[in-house]
Amino acid sequence: MKAVVQRVSRASxxxxxxxxxxxxxxxxxLICAMQGDSEAQxxxxxxxxxxxxxxxxEAGKMNLSLKDIGGEALVVSQFTLAGDTSRGNRPGFSSxxxxxxxxxLYEHFAAALTGLGVPVHTGQFGADMAVDLLNDGPVTILYDL
Known part of the structure; x- marks a missing residue:
């Protein structure tokens, strides 16, 4: 699975x-399931x-987790994270x-996060969505499992 995690002050x-x-x-x-991924990922x-x-x-250091602060997660499916640009200028999404x-797998991930005590809100899988956010920091972390 691939994911982009952004710390936000707000998002919709x-x-x-x-x-x-x-x-x-x-x-x-923003999350993308890749070919061969399973619930374990x-x-x-x-x-x-x-x-x-x-x-x-309280000291201004990044030391607290989402659970520590009682924060929420907005989980949005984004298959374009699978984009392969190694050949030409048009990305391929076959992976x-x-x-x-x-x-x-998207729904499983959201349920797993909820099961860990994180309040989760989701986008609509497969829909053309508009995402609005105020990135806090900015802090952006990439995962590729």
Whole structure:
């Protein structure tokens, strides 16, 4: 699985002009299931992100996790993270999981994160979404499991 995790002051996702999910103070997670991925990768990624220490403590150091601060997660599927630009200028997405597998793994990841005590809001799998965020820091972390 591939993921981009951004520390945000706020984030929302809209479909056809209507906000379907929003959070304050937490992380926006853009996620892509890759061919061959299983629920095990989703569980591992959820565990890593729930413990990722990217929030400031009282001394101003990034020492606190999403769980420590009581933050929320907005999880948005983004198959374009699988984009391969090694040949030419048009990215190829053949390494992304097929849509059925991608949706199943996306939903599994969100459920795993919820099961770890993180309040999770989600986008709409397969929809044309508009994501609005205020990146805090900025802090952006890449995962490729």
């Amino acid at each position: 996702v809209s479909v056809e002009g209507a906000v379907i999910a929003e959070i304050t103070h937490g992380v926006l997670i 989703g569980d591992q990624l959820a565990a890593k992100i729930s413990k990722l220490r990217i929030f400031k403590d 992304a999981a097929p849509p059925g597998d991608g949706q199943r």
